[in-house]
Amino acid sequence: MRHILSYTRQELKAKLTELGLKPFRTKQLWDWVHVRGVVDFDLMDNLPKRERLILAENFSSFLPTITAEQHASDGVIKWLFKMEDGHEVESVFIPEATRGTLCISSQVGCTLTCRFCHTGTQGLSRNLSTEEIVLQVWMARSRIDDWQGRDKPRKISNIVFMGMGEPLYNKDNVFTSCHIFMDEHGMGYGSRKITISTSGVVPEIPAIGEELGVNLAISIHASNNETRTKIMPINNKYDLGQLIESVKAFRLKETRKITWEYIMLDGINDSEEDAKALVKLLDGIPSMVNLIPFNPWPGSPYKPSTTENITKFYKKLQRLGMIAVIRKTRGEDILAACGQLRSETSKRNTVSLEFPTVVDVYGTEAQKQRIKVEITGAEA
Ligand code: SF4
DSSP: OOOOGOOOHHHHHHHHHHOOOHHHHHHHHHHHHSSSSOOOOGGOOSSHHHHHHHHHOBOOOOEEEEEEEEETSOOEEEEEOOTTTTTTTEEEEOOHHHHHEEOOSSEESOOOOOOOOGGGGHHHHHHHHOOHHHHHHHHHHHHOOSSOOOOOOOOOOOEEEESOGOOOOOOOOHHHHHHEEEEEEETTTGGGGGGESSSSSGGGGHHHIIIHHHHHHHHOOOSSSHHHHOOOOOGTTTTTTHHHHHTTSSSTTTOOOEEEEEHHHHHTTTTTHHHHHHHHEEEEEEEEEEEEEEOOOTTSSOBOHHHHHHHHHHHHHTTTTTTEEEEEOSGGGTTSSSSSSOOGGGGGGGOOOOOOSSOOOSSOGGGOOSOOBOOOOSSS
């Protein structure tokens, strides 16, 4: 039985017609699920009882169990959502003064083994389904009480595919979930509010612009093939020359820029010469370079660049006319920062956690559905 959150609105309309329900029920059902945040058919009180039963018999409305919810001292929240088959998926909420970003995963684990990345050490278990991707946003919005209606400011204003996995190795499910996020009658996230970050799966990059029009971020992390191959094995398959060509073919929306993620590794990629080579490489592409201080994890093979070197690198980029920012490290104390996501249950006690005192579900009675919270493997 397909999950209610796996349907696009058009697919849902076709399914309801097949079940003998009137087409206008699509709008009501879509509103319950994607605007009010309710998937329990029993609670949908503007639908006749008989039709609610039909829905319950024909759609899954499974909700993952929250096996951990960690609050960092800077407001970042990390969740582990246990899916139906027991696999755990991580999502991270990063609140800022004027917006809130939810970082979501596209795979359980990852095949790509980038050497600076904690997730890359665990291998790939499987791709996430469409509903498992949508569920991360749905669950996070429920947990932080973010179902205020379509026209009100929302706590989760931006969605980024920067969690576990390479989104373009799960392209169909990632693209369908983006269509669901962007549906104007549902969650209504604009294309500017969604970012897909890839390590450089060259053949699929143009489709992000052509089929979705969302923001593109590329993990580049080096300005020459030799260094990039050392730290990102995918460079053996798609090298920097091919990557730059595919980005040039990407249909960029007006006024937007490609974001280039660049992790600062001590003595590896952080010299002023590297900065100069990067600017040369990106010549002619509307770009913004995001310098990411490396967050070491137990056993990581690299050290973070010094603040002095990061500053020198940043200033060199600026002098050469490149727009650059140094990303503020968030959620460090719960290993929620970039490249640190890892869902291995056994590792949970190795970091200092600050668990919420209230573990029941936020929101109105109607929203208190079947969300289960099982904080396990950590001190409460
Ligand atoms: S950085 Fe991204 S693509 Fe590379 S191993 Fe980690 S999760 Fe995979």
